Amino acid sequence: MFSPIKKFIISKIHIGKRLDKFLIEELNEKSRSSLQNSITKGEILVNNNVVKTGYKLKENDNITINIILDAPENIHPENIKLNIIYEDDSLIVINKPAGMVVHPGAGNKSGTLVNALLYHCNHLSKLSGATRPGIVHRLDKDTSGLLVVAKDDLTHVKLQEQFQTKEIKRVYLALIWGVPVQKQGEIETFISRSRKDRKKMTVSSSGGKEAVTNYKLIKEFQYLSLLELRLNTGRTHQIRVHLNHLNMPVFGDPVYNGRKSQLRRLPSYLQRRGAALLKKINRQSLHAKELSFIHPKDGKRMKFTSELPEDMNYILNKIEDVLLLKEIKNK
Secondary structure, eight states, rough: OOOOOEEEHHHHHHHHOOOHHHHHHOOSSSSSHHHHHHTTTTTTEETTBBBTTTTTTTOOOEEEEEBBBBOOOOOOOOOOOOEEEOSSSSSHHHHHTTOOOOOOHHHHOSSSSEEEHHHSSSOOOTOOOSSSSBBBSSSOTTTTEEEEEEHHHEEEEEEEEHHHTSSSSSEEEEEESSSSSSEEEEEEEEEEESOOOTTTTTESSSSSSEEEEEEEEEEEEESEEEEEESSSOTTTTTTHHHHHHTTBTTTTOEEEEEETGGGGGGGGGHHHHHHHHHHHHOOOEEEEEEEEEOOTTOOOOEEEEHHHHHHHHHOOOOOHHHOOOOEEEOO
């Protein structure tokens, strides 16, 4: 069967890039040869025209994708409570809890945000395919916080365009091991899938997707810090990969070096206390606290915020009590 149409609007950073290379970066699940074949067969169009695989992208090019996929398994609505921050006829803003997968996939056929949305809504956009109705962007399973869901295709396209043009603003809070040398800065690298472990991402010297993260130090302790992070791009595991690359992994991260191995940063007399604190959180200490975008229907900018969840708040409040670390006031 054909998947529902997926669209991209080309921004300035992609001008001159080959069409097939761009698609490899945006569609991780497809190989280069399969994408080139789809371009040749006219399943991928640029400005509604069939083009060659080596077509060089121009600003504001409209890429339309209609790739043949295997028929998906049925996804059933489930009566799962949602923390809805805002809802109207076009979209929903959800405050996702840690531990909830956004959409069904291998090993996660139920209990996802999509299962809950199908129970809650009469209609959702179809542009991301049958297994991802309404999903414009994602959060990792164990990252908490805000994301927006589209109820119709036009809203979906308009929100997707805002991601391409960076009109959508996303702000995260992360508790990390270590303290950055500079109080604020920008991390800019390429990110690609790890060759050693295909479930992980890694910083690469070339190839992969361009990834840009801006950070600002909010609280500084002796061995830990609270950072505010703003995404210029939205790559898989971007914040976690970037911070681990700088040897400042997210506290509690079970994948990117943020758990027991980091206890050695603490003096020996504090390591037992640190281990006890880690047991209070079973995920990476990362929260999407702010989301803002222009409403696709009325053109007004909307801004939403979410307080730190209970587990992260507990860790922050206990750093001084349990680890005996005082906050360092920045002048």
